[in-house]
Amino acid sequence: MKRWAVPFLVLLLLSGCAERPVLVAGSSCMGRMMAALAEGYAERYGKAVEVQLGGTELGLLALGEGGCDLASCSRDPEGYGGIDAFAVAVDAIAVVVHPSNPVASVSLSELRGIYAGEITDWEELGASPAPIVVVGREAGSGTRLAFEQAIGLKTSARHAQEQNETGLLRTAVSLCPGAIGYLSFDYAGEGTGVRSVPVEGMLPSEGTVRSRRYPLTRRLFLCARRGETRSETLDFLSFCRGGEGQALIRSLGIIGIDGEGSG
């Protein structure tokens, strides 16, 4: 062995032994929340947590292959084997349009008609006549799956545009007067360039989500491998579900779980 290689090898070995940060991968619509939680955790306990986005499916896939410690999952992980899922927050999917769009309200069946390609003009929803630009998420998105389940869409959606990220979808809708799209309601507040439309007469808010009157709600999960024992991972998980984490989540305008059991 060459002598100059020794220090490099030692470094390599050491880096393997050093404490590896907890790695969270998954849902892009949980990105804001996970970033805040990771930052809060690092500030409070001085331990790093890394967050990678790429969609719910990617997170679950990486979890199964050992590529991350926790998967952030924005759809119901029921039926996905080998994992334990823990609810960390409740989310509402807001239906958004361009701010200039006068449409007053949509129903679930109207949404189904729009995404199935049967309703194609805003006139049919009582707004001024203009073609509806149907914007949706890519096939692996947890938001898309939850949305299509909630509106009862059986066929594949007829999109005019498909965006692969929450922020991109919002930008696309904010630039296009005839557009309709869907995203986590904490991304659709004032000053974001899009307007939330009441669904079945309800706007998403803490009150309407808690009372389950707003129809497009879902729980957000952190998933760990079944029987996970690594203490760093479990510590971060209980931080997210405990008082401090939940307070952080609420400070972002996202709804916490408060007393709900694990999924």
Added chain:
Amino acid sequence: MSPALRRRIRNRIFASGVVLCGGLGTTALGAMFLFLLAGAFPALRDQGLARMLLSPVWEPSLGRFGLLAMFCATVAVSCGAVLLGLPVALLSAAFAQNLLPRRLRPAFGGLLELMSGLPSVLFGLVGLMTLLPALSRMFPAGMAASGGATLLAAILVLAAMMLPEMTLALFGDLREAEKQVGPSSRALGATPMQTVFRAQLPAAGVKITAAGLGGIRRAAAEGVAVLLVSGNVVRFPSLFRGTRTLASGMILEMGYASGIHRSALFAAALLLLLVALLPGGSARDKK
């Protein structure tokens, strides 16, 4: 040590360095090809080569992975961008070579070099923010249903993106052509315009074709800029509708795809690689 020996040793070292680097490059390229082939194999076995190449239906959730629609979109977008961009680039280069005052030419070249270094995502973003709303305002009948995110938008963005690079290449080609045929053309009494169109352009002919083919390769491989402005819906290319190319489709889905789906994306990459390799080298080599 004698000087001759020292020179021989130095030569030996230099030669083996060249062989090593060349070998590394070739090996890396070959390894990449094999890697793609191995990655694409499960999908090819599952779907069958003919079905993958000839079916336009790409429905990952239903297990259907036809590449034809995305392949056609790739061809349409890249050929459209070059058809639009090449004449503009050619005339800009001819202008810079013949009409621009001599002392401004280096500045023109420098500006082009700067422009061709811009990352493609910038072109995509500017296209998303300005081109799409403008297009849906300009063609309310045709484009309102897609919000401007169309094949046309992708072509315009790609043409703009490739313009600096193509102009720069043609600028050089025309300068060489001018050296070869310019003086004799003028000596025969040709006007400046005749010199451009009858002497310089024919002399640079093959190189213009090469620049066009290079443009097609580059446009076919571009993913991000296209992703941002093309709507990303899988369907046969139509100028006023959204579309999805092989490259943008790979970016869109590679993140989460698994199993056969992931393998099908490798097959898409393989197809793209073949597109990129086919017209390339041969035309550049001809002088």
